[in-house]
Amino acid sequence: MPKPSRPSRVLVELHDEIVDCGRCERLVEWREMAAAEKRASYRDEEYWGRGVPGFGDPMAKVLVLGLAPAAHGANRTGRIFTGDRSGDWLYRAMYRAGFANQPTSTHRGDGLRLVGAWVTSAVKCAPPDNKPSTDERDTCVPFLRREIAALSRLRVVVCLGAFAYEAACREFSVKPRPKFGHGVEAESPSGVSLVCSFHPSQQNTFTGRLTEPMFDAIFERVAELTSD
Numbered sequence: 001m002p003k004p005s006r007p008s009r010v011l012v013e014l015h016d017e018i019v020d021c022g023r024c025e026r027l028v029e030w031r032e033m034a035a036a037e038k039r040a041s042y043r044d045e046e047y048w049g050r051g052v053p054g055f056g057d058p059m060a061k062v063l064v065l066g067l068a069p070a071a072h073g074a075n076r077t078g079r080i081f082t083g084d085r086s087g088d089w090l091y092r093a094m095y096r097a098g099f100a101n102q103p104t105s106t107h108r109g110d111g112l113r114l115v116g117a118w119v120t121s122a123v124k125c126a127p128p129d130n131k132p133s134t135d136e137r138d139t140c141v142p143f144l145r146r147e148i149a150a151l152s153r154l155r156v157v158v159c160l161g162a163f164a165y166e167a168a169c170r171e172f173s174v175k176p177r178p179k180f181g182h183g184v185e186a187e188s189p190s191g192v193s194l195v196c197s198f199h200p201s202q203q204n205t206f207t208g209r210l211t212e213p214m215f216d217a218i219f220e221r222v223a224e225l226t227s228d
Helices: 009-020 025-037 085-096 134-150 162-171 212-226
Strands: 062-066 117-121 156-160 185-187 193-197
Touching: 009 134, 062 085, 062 162, 085 212, 117 134, 134 162, 156 162, 156 212, 162 193, 193 212
Parallel strands: 062 117, 062 156, 156 193
Antiparallel strands: 185 193
């Protein structure tokens, strides 16, 4: 597997700004409360409890966009889609498609590296009930916008869920916007393709709404779209 690229100055600055951000009082209160109270199974761990920046290859052609950090996943581990079942599904699929060096993601120091892909969320702090407000979403937009601009080789955005799809459509000026659905694709005026997937949340995976073959098919399609 190729050596990871060095992050750009913009991505380094974004990382620090996101980690230190305290603009949304409700989100700050919630993320810190979750970190203090903890889930019983993680009671001996020190939670991250801050904003969660994006993660991956700065030379990425693929951006994987989720909603927000999970209270006891990324809000605990400090790395997006790490330490919960959604992340288990995501990184297994990315590994099988050649975008990750290993299929597991348990903590920040577990050796996971992404190749050709960057994973982030539209909102950078864990929200109550996984439902950020419109104001909280809009407050985070500049972070996402700068993140996208720093990924100069970007060709495909994988939108995990309707919230991420709507955010991507706004940022890439997709009009008219096709109705969200698993496998739906949309082309932006800049030529960046949006590929939709059901979110790998337990609500979808436990019910069978999203299966691993369905999820693998998304990343197989992304690999096709980014092949030279």
